[in-house]
Amino acid sequence: MTDLDFKKTGGLIPAIAQDFETGDVLMLAYMNEAAWKETLASGMATYFSRSRQSLWKKGETSGNQQIVKEIRVDCDNDTVLLKVEQRGGAACHKGYRSCFYKKIIDENSIEIVEPKIFDPKEVYK
């Protein structure tokens, strides 16, 4: 088993999901050890939801699953990078392809720089 350092950050490590083709960073979520094992075993990105305090099989509700194409681990074994195929075209629960759809313009302003792929009200009923 590939040993990750879950202890340093109280049981959860950050996991970055990146589009395996375009290189776009889609989102960041957290994994506990169970989520990590489930991701390895299933080949589908599985996180730990901090708000629900439970395993989160990404896309279970929305259909926007992430098929894991490659996994990288960082130098300190406390961060994971998943290169994924994003089903449904959107990773973000707010309907955008990437959660990082807001660009800092200056200290006081932000601009939305990505188009909305779906309407969250239609997907999460």
Next chain:
Amino acid sequence: MTDLDFKKTGGLIPAIAQDFETGDVLMLAYMNEAAWKETLASGMATYFSRSRQSLWKKGETSGNQQIVKEIRVDCDNDTVLLKVEQRGGAACHKGYRSCFYKKIIDENSIEIVEPKIFDPKEVYK
């Protein structure tokens, strides 16, 4: 001031550094509010070192600074994505371009898939 949610994670939020040209994810580090403000003000990636418990102007020792080209903020305002120009060709303190130089082959094996750019012993004296 762009409001980030530093409270959710005890004062520190994850910041992903991505090469602004290639899209390669270089590293993940953490920012407290002071690091965020310093990054905005200086245009140079500044983090908070958890091990040293102090502000960490990336590249101050190694010369491998990160010039911030663009900043994205995620949907929940609790993760930052920096698109950077990586000076010196390497972001990782172990001498690799990216901290994510280890690829998971299977549950029991990891392979180093990037070349070493510098020898840490020569840089951190």
